[in-house]
Amino acid sequence: MIKRTTYLILITLFFIKTGVAQNAAQDFKKINAVYAQNTELSIDIEYLYFQDENDKEPTEIKKGTFKKAGKKIQSQLIGITTLQNEKYMLMVDNENKVVVVSKPKISFDVPMVSVIDSMLKICSSVEFKEVSKTKRSYQLNFKKNRDNYRSITIVYNLSSHFLDKIIFSFDEPVLTDINNEESAKEVPKLVIKYKNIKTSVNLLNSSFSEKKYFTKSGDKITGVGTYKDYKFINNILANGK
Numbered sequence: 001m002i003k004r005t006t007y008l009i010l011i012t013l014f015f016i017k018t019g020v021a022q023n024a025a026q027d028f029k030k031i032n033a034v035y036a037q038n039t040e041l042s043i044d045i046e047y048l049y050f051q052d053e054n055d056k057e058p059t060e061i062k063k064g065t066f067k068k069a070g071k072k073i074q075s076q077l078i079g080i081t082t083l084q085n086e087k088y089m090l091m092v093d094n095e096n097k098v099v100v101v102s103k104p105k106i107s108f109d110v111p112m113v114s115v116i117d118s119m120l121k122i123c124s125s126v127e128f129k130e131v132s133k134t135k136r137s138y139q140l141n142f143k144k145n146r147d148n149y150r151s152i153t154i155v156y157n158l159s160s161h162f163l164d165k166i167i168f169s170f171d172e173p174v175l176t177d178i179n180n181e182e183s184a185k186e187v188p189k190l191v192i193k194y195k196n197i198k199t200s201v202n203l204l205n206s207s208f209s210e211k212k213y214f215t216k217s218g219d220k221i222t223g224v225g226t227y228k229d230y231k232f233i234n235n236i237l238a239n240g241k
Contacts, residue, residue, distance in 0.1 A: 024126050024138045027156070034161045041068040042201040046193040047078060051176055053169060053189035067201070071104065072208040085208045092213065092230075099213060101221060102235040134158050148172050165193045 035041070043066045048058040064077035075082045081092035084104050091100040127139040137155040153167040173185035206212075213227045221232045 023128065027136070027138070027161070028154075030161045031154075031156055031163065038199045039068070039070050040199060040201050040203070041066070042196070042198040042203075043067075044195040045077060046191075046195065048191040048193065050189040050191070052186040058191075067203055067207065069201075069203045069208065072203075074203075074207055083208060083210065083213075085210065088210050090210060090213060092227075097230045098233065099223070099227065099230050100233045100235055101210075101214070131155060135164055142171070144171065148174075160197075162197050163194045165191055167191050 045064040045066060047060075047062040047064070049060040049062075051059040062078055064075065066075045066077070067073065071084065071086070073082065073084045079093070079095045081090070081094060083090045083092070086104065089102045089104045091102075093099070123140045124143045125141045127141065129137045129139070131137050134157060135155055136158050137153055139151050139153040141151045142149050148170050150169045150171040151167075153169070155164040155166070156162065157164055168190040170188050170190075173187045175181065175183050176186055177183035212225070214221050214223050214232060216222075219234070221234050222228075223230045223232055
């Protein structure tokens with residue numbers, strides 16, 4: 001269910017205009033900057049899915065990681081491996097055994113969940129809260145929308161501006177068993193936690209090498225080892241680059 005409910009995005013500036021929202025925009029800019037400015041980064045990420053938003057214990061937990069060294073990145077998130085080095089960017093779907101090979105992006109920051117730009121366009125209000133002496137939060141509230149979000153709450157560390165967690169509250173109930181249309185419906189909740197944040201890490205160059213996944217001869221890409229049976233989509237050639 002987690003994989004069906006979430007999808008990756010980049011940390012993005014939040015452009016909201018007035019009152020508390022203006023403060024949110026400034027703080028989100030600082031959050032964005034701290035991830036961009038740290039050239040070395042290692043983060044453990046947890047996805048906690050609550051089938052019923054009132055449940056105290058999650059129905060499902062997924063764990064992942066994000067590592068960054070300059071423009072090189074490596075992440076393991078909800079079954080998707082992302083790798084970027086000087087030559088390539090790979091998106092590896094381990095469940096479906098598909099690898100998309102593209103040119104590297106100029107920058108690639110820590111992924112959150114949801115398309116923030118589109119969320120902000122339909123955000124109806126913003127609430128600020130002092131969670132503790134060290135943590136602050138902004139809750140983005142939404143009217144009825146096609147993405148079924150009632151609110152998205154961003155909790156961050158006041159001194160470091162690193163994310164602590166993001167809480168996605170949904171508006172409408174969904175099936176508790178997606179394979180059974182007659183199953184009960186509950187309003188779910190998704191919590192993403194960011195842990196063990198380190199800004200000084202010693203990552204080997206081999207951690208960011210594409211050689212674990214494929215070899216390239218001319219325009220031909222061939223999977224190797226565990227990935228020899230994967231389908232490779234050469235997006236570089238597809239885009240004529």
